Amino acid sequence: MQTSDMSLRERNRIDTWTAIHNAAAELALAHGWTQTTIEKISSQAGVSKRTFFNYFPSKEDAILGALEPSIPDAALEAFEHSDEDLAHRTVDLTLAVIRASYPYEEGRARRRKLMKTLPELGSRVKHLSVGVEQLVEPVVLKEMLRIAEESPKQFNQSAEDAARALTLYAHTILRFAFTKNPDAIPEQGTEAVASAITTFREVIQTSIWLT
Structure with a gap:
């Protein structure tokens, strides 16, 4: 993700998205699918469950670091x-x-x-x-x-x-x-x-x- 020429709000949003994704991916690698819960992901990323769902619709997307497909x-x-x-x-x-x-x-x-x-x-x-x-x-x-x-x-x-x-x-x-x-x-x-x-x-x- 490019953060140059972005507003502070946009950069903060990218930082939060990245923190959630990194937490999800690291937990999944360390503990496997079942033990990687949304609660644990949110806790490790330092966000609430509500914030988690503001950024990712599912645990799968958070682990993958995926966005819904769109055409730039x-x-x-x-x-x-x-x-x-x-x-x-x-x-x-x-x-x-x-x-x-x-x-x-x-x-x-x-x-x-x-x-x-x-x-x-x-x-x-x-x-x-x-x-x-x-x-x-x-x-x-x-x-x-x-x-x-x-x-x-x-x-x-x-x-x-x-x-x-x-x-x-x-x-x-x-x-x-x-x-x-x-x-x-x-x-x-x-x-x-x-x-x-x-x-x-x-x-x-x-x-x-x-x-």
Whole structure:
């Protein structure tokens, strides 16, 4: 999270959010899922239960350091004005939403460890992943319809199906990049994502001729 150019109130809010997340993650690593209660998290973070729920809807989100998926304004603007093709833009947009969902980059190694050791987090991670797709897909659909109006090219399938397929394609590329390089999500992992895009394109192009 960037705290420069923020008001004191905004910085205090980020500090409280971070304190709750750190307390939750540290307790979960030390004591496991069952023993990590909202009461203990709140106590270690120095906040009330009411304050806890002002920042996180659940214990899972506090442990993960997760926010409900949203599309950053800058990411949407980049998607709409990028010179890249639509597939590449969809990957970039999806990546931006994922990054915004897990803003505490300093804790990413710890989060990976938590996801490996606490299977209870799996359903929440999956839910957040679906939330990312549900945000990205209508944006892609809108762009596809705009392109269709301006171009003589026609889709061989419905625009809705095409948008859904492209959204899933983008998410799959990012999952591949992440398995190859766990640091592919942060900003410095952009090269790993670009490499994954190239790999998928080459494999798809090659497989067309492998009959």
